[in-house]
Amino acid sequence: MKIISRQGFSAPSPSDDDGLLLRRACVTLGGKAVLQDINLHLTERRIGIIGRNGSGKSTLLRLIAGLIPASSGEVRVDGIDPSKDRKALLSRLGILFQNPDHQILFPTVAEELAFGLIQQGQTKSAAMVAARTRLKAEGKGGWADLSISTLSQGQRHWLCLLAVLMMEPDTILLDEPLAGLDLPTQARLARAFAALPQRLVTITHDPDLVKTADRVVWLEAGRVLAEGKPDKVLPGFMAAMHAYGLDDADADFAG
Template sequence: MPDPSSGIEIASASVRLGDRAVLRGLNLRLTERRIGVLGRNGSGKTTLLRLIAGLIAPDSGTVRVDGFDPFADRRAAVAALGILFQNPDHQILFPTVEEELAFGLAQQGLPQARALARAREILQAEGRTHWASAPVSTLSQGQRHYLCLLSVLLMEPRTILLDEPLAGLDLPTQARLARRFAALPQRLVTITHDPASLQTCDRLLWLEAGQIVADGPPQTVIPAFTAEMARIGAQDADADLAG
C-alpha cells in the first residue's frame, strides 16, 4: 500500500543520456510540502523530475514515491503523481477541452461518460463552462497551461511536479497561477532557474552538473546560487557547460 508519509526517496540514483552523466549518485528524502529545485539550464533538473515521475528509470540506484517504484508501477504512479510540463503542447493530446480533461480520469478507470461529466463539473466550478467543447487550439498559451493544471487536479494526485510552471507566461497569468499553486493541498516539487519564484518553499535544492550543491531553506540557498550565477555571468565564456 502507498505510504504518503515516506515521501520521495532517491538512493544512489544516477542517469546517463548517451555517454553523458546527467544525474550522479543522488541521495534525497523529500517529505516537505513545498520543494524547489534550482539550477541552470542543463543542470539535470528536468531529468530529475522525469525520474521522480517514473517516466525514466535510473541507470543505477533506486527511486521510491510513497513507497513504490514509479517507473515499475505505472498504475500507482498515475494515482499518486501529476506532472505539469513547461510547454503545454507537449502534454495536450485531444482536440477539445472536455476530451483533454476526461483523458486522465479514463486512464484511472473511470467510464468515459462519467469522466466527461467530471470534466464539465470542474469547468463549471472554475467559471469556464464555455470551454467544454472549444478546440484546444483556440486557447492562448496561458489558457492551455491552465487546462493542463486542471487535468492534473482532476486526477487528485498526492504530489504534483512542476517544470518551469511560470516560464513564458505574461505577468497576470503568472500571478493567477502562482496563487493557485500556493493554495493547493498537494506536495509540490517545482524546478526552475528563477530563484524569485522559490522564495516561499520549505526546502530548496541547488542542482549543478547532476549533483546537489546546496540543500536547505531558500534564505540560505538562494543567495549562494545568485552569487555564483553572477560570478559565472561575469565571465566572457560559457565553456564550462560543454561536455
C-alpha cells in the first residue's frame, strides 16, 4: 500500500494520454476545499474509489467526467481535458449514476437510448433505428415505445447502462452502482459489469464491491490517503471505518 503525501511524490507526466490522469487537482466549492492535491494515473481495467460519506468521491467522479472543472491542477481522460472538450469525451467516458432518474431525460426507452448517439453526431432517425436494433438484440424489442415511468428501478438502471454502452466508451464511471437495488437485480448487474471489456471505475463506500479490483484508491477528507492492491488498502480502510463507528456518531451535533 502506498501512502500519499505531498513531499517526495513524483506526479505522473501530463503528456501521458492513456487512462485517467489527475495532477495536483483541486476542487473548491462554495469556498470549501473538497478535493486537495489529487495525484493519480489510473490505467488499470478495474479500479475502485472508496471512502466514507463526505470524503469527496462524488466530486471526484464529477471532476473526471467534466461536470465540474478543477479549481487548480490538471485532469485528463485519454489526453482530453474533460471540462473543455465534452464532445470528444463522449466516445471516451460514460457515467452510470447511482439514481437512474438523475440520468434519464426522455419519456420512452428508444428515445433515451438514441440520445447519446445523437450527441455523437448521428441523425435522429439513424439513432432511433440503432436503439431499436440494440433492444431487439438484447431480447427487449418490445420495450422501444414503453414509457420509462412503467419500468422498475432495476430496469431503469439496466436502461441507463445500455444507453452508456450504445456510445461505446473506453471507460465507464460507476457511482454506487448497486445501492438501493434488490439482491436479484444486484446479481444481474454485477454479472453484466464483470463481463464488460471497458475500464470500470467503481465509486463506493462498500469495500465488497472493489475487493477484486486491480487497484483501489482510498479518499479521506478530499485527499488520497492510500492506494494500491485491494488486499493492501482494504484492511486499513475497514479498520478505520470500524474505529469511526465506535465514536459517538452525533458528537458533532452536541449542543
